[in-house]
Amino acid sequence: MDDDVPPTAGTRRPRQPRQATAxxxxxxxxxAANTFGSKGYMSGSLTDVAExxxxxxxxxxxxxxxxxxxxVEVLEYRDKEDVRDLEGQxxxxxxxxxxxxLRTARMNVDRRGIVQGYTVLTGESVTENHPARAWVTDRFRVLRDEIKTALLAVGEGAVTEELADCAASSIIGVMDGLQIQWLLDDEKVDLPVATQxxxxxxxxxxxxxxxxxxxLG
Structure with a gap:
């Protein structure tokens, strides 16, 4: 096994080039995304990842x-993958x-492991003192603001701030909820179609x- 760890003091092994590459x-x-997605953060171990x-x-x-x-870097990696092919990323x-x-929903069909990891980790983040809680909370806040701003721009004055806030939260909630249903039964749930x-x-x-x-009145 390649430890990827520099030699410790006292060993005679010649110094190897650093392998901490991108x-x-x-x-x-x-x-890690695969491990945390299948076992959760608490149950998934670093040994599972290393192997x-x-x-x-x-x-x-x-x-x-x-x-x-x-x-944290697994979660950030997922977000970078979402915008990797966009101008300015x-x-x-x-x-x-x-x-x-909508493009993200289509991409997610081909990256089940990343979707599963995101779903498990965001769900676990609601528990007390979870290490991802602050990251997930901030991510939802930023995403809500981005969707709200986009909706206000599309509405050109016809959409109120309150309604834009509600719509932004609803879109995020629906997308995450559909991903859960799709992960459980992808034959019954067409993720891109239902998302659109x-x-x-x-x-x-x-x-x-x-x-x-x-x-509904």
Whole structure:
């Protein structure tokens, strides 16, 4: 096994070149996403992660310092994957943001492990003192603000701040909820189609404002 750890004092082994490359870190992140996705953060161990990439528990710590830091970087890695192919590598604004959300749903069909890891970790983050809690809370806040800003731009004055806030929270909630259903039964839930239906319905209701139908009274 390749430890990826510098030789300790007192050994006669010649010093090896440092192997903390971006490629190796990405390999560990993918393994961690798979481990945390299938076992959860609490049950998934660094040894589980290490075995997938052919290094030791100490080797993982050499690259990331702690299990908590590895978790945070797994979550950040997922978000970077979402925008990797976008100009400027950040979420677009206006109507393009909603097209981006639909593209993300289509991409997720082919990266089940990342979706599973995100779903498990965000669910676990509601527990007290979970190391991902602050990251997840901040991520939802930023995403709500981005969706709200995009909706206000699309509405061009026809959408109130209050309604935009509600619509943004609803879109995030629907997308995450659909991912759970899809993970449990992907034959019954068409993730891209259901996501597009939900986002379009929420957008239509928000843009209609006070004149939107209220079938529930």
């Amino acid at each position: 490629e190796r870190r990405a390999e560990i992140l993918r393994a 997938q990439v052919g290094i030791t528990h100490a080797g993982v710590l050499h690259h990331f310092g702690s299990k908590e830091q590895l978790l 950040h979420i677009p604004g206006g109507i393009e943001l909603f097209y981006h959300l 239906f939900a986002i379009e319905a929420i957008l239509a209701a928000a843009l209609a404002g006070n004149v939107r139908p209220h079938p």
